[in-house]
Amino acid sequence: MTVAGSKPAPPVTLPDVPALPGGGLLGHLRAMAAAPHSFPAAALQAHGGIIGIRIGPRRVVAIGRPDLAREVLVTRADRYPRGRINRNLGAVIGDGLLATEGDLWRARRRRMQPSFRADRLGALAATTDAVMGDAFATWQGGPIDAGEEAARIAIRVIGGVLLSRRIEEGEGSAFVAAVQDCLAQLMRRNWSLIRWPLWVPVPVNRAVNATRRTLEAFLGEELDRRLAAPDAQPDDLLAALIRGRPDDPPLPRQALLNELKTLFAAGFETTATALTWLMYILAHHPGVADALRDEALPVLGDRAPMPADLPRLPYAAAVVEEAMRLFPPVYNMGRDCAADDDLGGFRIRAGTTVVVSIFAIHRSPDLWEAPEQFRPDRFLGAGAAARRNLLPYAWGRHQCIGNHFADLELVVALLALVRRYRLDLVEEAPVGLRGRTTLAPDRPILLRPVPLA
Numbered sequence: 001m002t003v004a005g006s007k008p009a010p011p012v013t014l015p016d017v018p019a020l021p022g023g024g025l026l027g028h029l030r031a032m033a034a035a036p037h038s039f040p041a042a043a044l045q046a047h048g049g050i051i052g053i054r055i056g057p058r059r060v061v062a063i064g065r066p067d068l069a070r071e072v073l074v075t076r077a078d079r080y081p082r083g084r085i086n087r088n089l090g091a092v093i094g095d096g097l098l099a100t101e102g103d104l105w106r107a108r109r110r111r112m113q114p115s116f117r118a119d120r121l122g123a124l125a126a127t128t129d130a131v132m133g134d135a136f137a138t139w140q141g142g143p144i145d146a147g148e149e150a151a152r153i154a155i156r157v158i159g160g161v162l163l164s165r166r167i168e169e170g171e172g173s174a175f176v177a178a179v180q181d182c183l184a185q186l187m188r189r190n191w192s193l194i195r196w197p198l199w200v201p202v203p204v205n206r207a208v209n210a211t212r213r214t215l216e217a218f219l220g221e222e223l224d225r226r227l228a229a230p231d232a233q234p235d236d237l238l239a240a241l242i243r244g245r246p247d248d249p250p251l252p253r254q255a256l257l258n259e260l261k262t263l264f265a266a267g268f269e270t271t272a273t274a275l276t277w278l279m280y281i282l283a284h285h286p287g288v289a290d291a292l293r294d295e296a297l298p299v300l301g302d303r304a305p306m307p308a309d310l311p312r313l314p315y316a317a318a319v320v321e322e323a324m325r326l327f328p329p330v331y332n333m334g335r336d337c338a339a340d341d342d343l344g345g346f347r348i349r350a351g352t353t354v355v356v357s358i359f360a361i362h363r364s365p366d367l368w369e370a371p372e373q374f375r376p377d378r379f380l381g382a383g384a385a386a387r388r389n390l391l392p393y394a395w396g397r398h399q400c401i402g403n404h405f406a407d408l409e410l411v412v413a414l415l416a417l418v419r420r421y422r423l424d425l426v427e428e429a430p431v432g433l434r435g436r437t438t439l440a441p442d443r444p445i446l447l448r449p450v451p452l453a
């Protein structure tokens with residue numbers, strides 16, 4: 001294997017990354033499982049942005065500095081390929097884009113990239129606006145659960161754009177439960193001390209296998225319909241995936257299914273979580289909704305934004321960015337070191353898992369003024385440079401392929417909401433964070449939608 005950076009092996013005299021004290025026999029496993037977002041972030045803040053954490057016998061290096069994250073994700077990405085954590089996703093998505101590296105990943109990314117270009121996302125804007133209208137039609141004046149609503153919206157958007165399919169009520173909730181359960185089980189499998197092969201019928205494997213079958217049954221049926229009638233494809237992401245670029249070889253059915261599962265899982269839970277937090281922010285900061293309306297009205301009148309409108313909606317973009325700074329849906333990312341390295345003056349041994357804590361970087365007081373506060377203005381005007389420390393979609397070659405997709409979906413959803421409703425908090429008590437598959441609220445957020453006159 002070639003190793004990037006053609007940097008010579010680091011001198012053996014380099015010190016190892018300092019180890020976080022404590023933990024006993026299991027190391028920091030319990031603390032990490034209980035708070036995978038804030039436990040490493042607190043340790044990183046106290047120890048200069050790089051620290052060794054022990055998960056049972058395994059040593060993991062956590063990093064929480066943007067310069068080190070850039071080295072791992074961008075400048076020396078070949079030395080830090082995806083490893084154990086992403087491979088674990090492969091238990092469900094096979095060789096889908098999120099679980100692969102190397103030539104296979106490169107060919108797939110090249111095949112799929114054109115469909116995710118910002119200027120190709122007009123259908124997404126229209127679908128999102130229509131889905132929002134459907135959601136509003138079910139709001140009868142009582143409180144809504146922001147997380148549940150956001151999940152229903154996100155699953156319908158991805159169903160519409162990927163499959164041209166309207167996901168019905170019961171079907172949607174069964175599917176949401178399957179995807180969420182599946183991701184949660186994978187997360188458990190990630191941090192468990194023993195990772196049993198999938199054929200061993202321990203509870204976590206049984207759950208992973210069951211949800212994989214649910215996903216494959218639902219998406220496989222749709223895929224087979226398309227493969228049986230190649231000339232009657234609607235203009236959607238699945239059609240683009242099957243077609244590929246003119247010089248791409250056809251993809252076998254299982255590979256298509258793996259990419260479908262990947263896009264469904266990657267594109268649903270992340271945007272649902274981001275939208276949940278945006279709804280919470282609207283209710284918590286009523287001035288934000290006013291400012292969004294003031295910006296959007298002269299640009300859009302009463303219509304939904306299209307991709308070309310986004311540059312004229314900088315405040316809306318800043319609200320989405322600031323929400324994802326404070327509540328990054330993906331809060332940790334893992335890479336495995338392929339060859340001994342020197343990172344920040346410390347020796348990283350080959351085989352070490354390196355966890356980039358997006359949460360730590362996004363909340364570091366060394367990088368952000370009043371990091372715990374929601375201040376979208378920090379990304380406006382002269383503050384725009386602050387973006388260099390923002391990585392909700394990662395950096396480098398594996399940067400989220402759906403970043404423009406998610407940004408547009410969230411802006412359209414946000415503006416649809418503020419055009420029609422004021423959202424009031426039902427409970428004033430503070431909402432905490434729970435590091436699940438994504439960074440979720442620690443309790444349901446109940447909101448009362450009040451129609452605007």
Ligand code: HEM
Nearest residue numbers: 097098266267270271274329330393394398400401402406
């Ligand atoms: C707010 C929403 C989203 C967030 C915060 C997010 C975040 C991320 C992050 C951090 C990664 C890098 C993971 C890693 O390398 O380990 C990633 C990769 C990826 N995301 Fe997203 N994502 C979002 C929405 C979407 C959407 C809407 C889609 C598709 C419809 C999508 C599809 C993917 C795929 C396929 C990859 C793998 C890319 C590659 O390795 O080439 N994501 N995402």
